[in-house]
Each structure stands twice: as C-alpha cells, then as structure tokens.
Amino acid sequence: MSALALTVNRRAVDCAAEPRTSLADVVRDHLDLTGTHLGCEHGVCGACTVLIDGVPARSCITFAAACQGAEVTTIEGLDDDEIAAELRAAFTREHALQCGYCTPGMLVSARDLVLRLPDADERAIRVGMSGNLCRCTGYVGIVRAVMSVIAARRARGIAAEVGAGRTALGPVGSGHGAAASETQAAPKPVAAPLAAPTAGATIADFTPSTIIEQSFEVEHPPREVAALFTDVAAVASCLPGVVLSSDDPANITGEIRVQVGPIAAQFAGVARLERADDGLSGRIIGGGQDRRSRSATQGEIRYQLMPLAGGDATRVELTIGYTLTGLLAQVGRSGLVRDLARRLVDEFAANLSRKLSGQPSAPGAAARELDGLALLLSVLRARLPRWLGGTSRS
Ligand code: FES
Numbered sequence: 001m002s003a004l005a006l007t008v009n010r011r012a013v014d015c016a017a018e019p020r021t022s023l024a025d026v027v028r029d030h031l032d033l034t035g036t037h038l039g040c041e042h043g044v045c046g047a048c049t050v051l052i053d054g055v056p057a058r059s060c061i062t063f064a065a066a067c068q069g070a071e072v073t074t075i076e077g078l079d080d081d082e083i084a085a086e087l088r089a090a091f092t093r094e095h096a097l098q099c100g101y102c103t104p105g106m107l108v109s110a111r112d113l114v115l116r117l118p119d120a121d122e123r124a125i126r127v128g129m130s131g132n133l134c135r136c137t138g139y140v141g142i143v144r145a146v147m148s149v150i151a152a153r154r155a156r157g158i159a160a161e162v163g164a165g166r167t168a169l170g171p172v173g174s175g176h177g178a179a180a181s182e183t184q185a186a187p188k189p190v191a192a193p194l195a196a197p198t199a200g201a202t203i204a205d206f207t208p209s210t211i212i213e214q215s216f217e218v219e220h221p222p223r224e225v226a227a228l229f230t231d232v233a234a235v236a237s238c239l240p241g242v243v244l245s246s247d248d249p250a251n252i253t254g255e256i257r258v259q260v261g262p263i264a265a266q267f268a269g270v271a272r273l274e275r276a277d278d279g280l281s282g283r284i285i286g287g288g289q290d291r292r293s294r295s296a297t298q299g300e301i302r303y304q305l306m307p308l309a310g311g312d313a314t315r316v317e318l319t320i321g322y323t324l325t326g327l328l329a330q331v332g333r334s335g336l337v338r339d340l341a342r343r344l345v346d347e348f349a350a351n352l353s354r355k356l357s358g359q360p361s362a363p364g365a366a367a368r369e370l371d372g373l374a375l376l377l378s379v380l381r382a383r384l385p386r387w388l389g390g391t392s393r394s
C-alpha cells in the first residue's frame, strides 16, 4: 500500500492504495463518489471520465498513484459548476439521456468541449465526444445539447479558452508519478479515518467540509428561547432521531438514528455545548460513528438568537457545519443535503415552538429515527416539477 494525497472535489484526501489501484476504484470505493461509473474498465466507453487537474481523463485506466498531488474533480464536484449546470439543463431539454449510465462521463467530456471549442461545430463536437459511448440515445440529443450550450455561451460573449487548462502534452496525471515514487521512498503517514470522540475525551475543533446557514422564527422572546437552549434534553427531543444517554452539557453522549431506504445508521458519539454569557449565542459540537456503514461524522451547530417584534419573538440563526466520511457520504450531494437540512430545521423549529408553548411533543418523537427516505422523497417531490421543467439541476 502507498500513501496517496489528492484533492478531490476541492477537499484534501489522504488514503492508502495499492500501486495497481485505479483512480476510479479510489473515488468509488474509498471516497464513495459513485457518480463516476464503470462500464468497460478498458478505457473505451468513457463512463468513468473525471477531471484530473482540470482535464478529462479515464479514471479506470489511470493509476491512482500516478495522480499523487493532483486535483481530481468527479461529477459530484460539478454540482455547482456553471457550465455543468447549463449542460444538465440542455441534456434534459434535448432528451440527451435515457438510462443515464453514460451521462456523468458525457457531462465531464462535454464541459471540456464547451470550454475549448470556439463555436458550435457539429462535426467537432461529434469528434470530441467520440470517446464517450452511449447505448441508448443515438447521440443526436447529446450533440444538440452540447451545441446549444456552446452557441448560447458564445452569444453571451463568453470566449473559448485555448487549451482549457492543458499545460503539457501526454497522459493526464503523468506529471505526478515522480512525486508518487518520492512518497514511496519516504512514506507520508496516512491520515487516520475520522473517529468518533469517546465519552470524556476532548472534542477537537475541526474545519467542516460543508456549511449550511438557515434561520427560523418563533413567537417567543429571546430569553425564553435561550433558557430552553440550556436544557440539553429538551433541545435533543426536538431533533428527530436523537436519543441521549447523558445530558450533562459538558459531556453529552447519545446517538442519532438515520434510516435511508435499506441503509440504517446509528451514529453513537459525544457532544459539548458552549454558550455566550448572555445565553443568546452558542454552539453544539460533536461527532459520532456508525460501525455498520463504516461512516463517521463531525459536526457543529452555531446559533444566534435575534430579538424580533420588540422582543416578543425571536429569529434563530443557525450555521450548521459537518464533515461526513464513509458509505453515507455518497448522499452528500450539496443540493440535496441543503434541501434535507432545510426540512430538518423546519421540523426542529416546529418542535421547538411546541415545546416553548408548553404543548406535549408528538408521541415517541424523541426516539423516532430520522427517516431520511421520507425526507428525500419530500425533497424529490418538491424538485420534480423543476426538473421536468428543465430549469433546475440535481
Ligand atoms: S469504464 Fe473507463 S473507459 Fe469504460
């Protein structure tokens, strides 16, 4: 095994891989980025195409070790990419996919053409996309979609980029082989997998990989809300799926249960509550690990209570930051996670208001597991009309 340090989708990643391990296996099996598809595994079909240092490459025939130090972008890393968003909309509009198996690789290759080709030349697009095979569509819709995006961008005055990030000739990733052999001579320690803090242990600060900001309002004064926030058990009972075994604010222990279809996860861990002297702001920081799915998370919730309506109501501003690794990280597509978080916060706000009004919690609410599938379905229900209208991206 060799230690491997990469940047994948703008996140530094350290892992260990055999010299023969392909980049596709690393992103799919080690990082759970399964949007990179494997078709032929011979460098023919293009389903596994990713960007290495900004240039498309077949990850099935690229040794991970040859990418030491490289910037790798998979289809998941293009969620917020402007060109990829335009291509997704165009693929939807032009019916450029059927089963979708080839689509991640198609989008990565098409994005490179959109960057490089000076105009929407059909022949140049067919040649440029000839390394990506599709068994379903007959290519007409795909070519039309790519042409339309190039034409629209050039009409908006966005010029083609010569080379589009290419700085050298030769196989992509080849510039990093020397670094790989140096690493083998003086092995870099492989970062330990994210571990759940144990009870009594110091909960270290960390830099979250994802940060989500949300807010909600409750019809109660800030002091009342602040007082409730000092009651760890009461706050936990408002969070779906959370079960506490200790509500000592200095050393909270418990677990959060999540069920997404067949995947049931039970993150056991610890947390700590910190509050400002006036009680109007604070944070909860903690981490947990689920042995079954081999997933781990570290997270923090920062809150700020702002008076509204002359002090009769409160705006609760939340900044939620987390890092998730392991199997469950594959549901971490930023758009969906943001929608899920919004629905979770809505549920938390409703439970908090009920508690502040002295109303009883819904029966079994505290112990109920977080039904990720129900939340996902509600997210999909909300997004479906936009997808069908071709105005959104997933
Ligand atoms: S799976 Fe890599 S080219 Fe087919």
Ligand code: FES
Residues within 6 Å of the ligand: 096, 097, 098, 099, 100, 101, 102, 103, 133, 134, 135, 136, 137
């Ligand atoms: S849409 Fe099915 S292989 Fe392309």
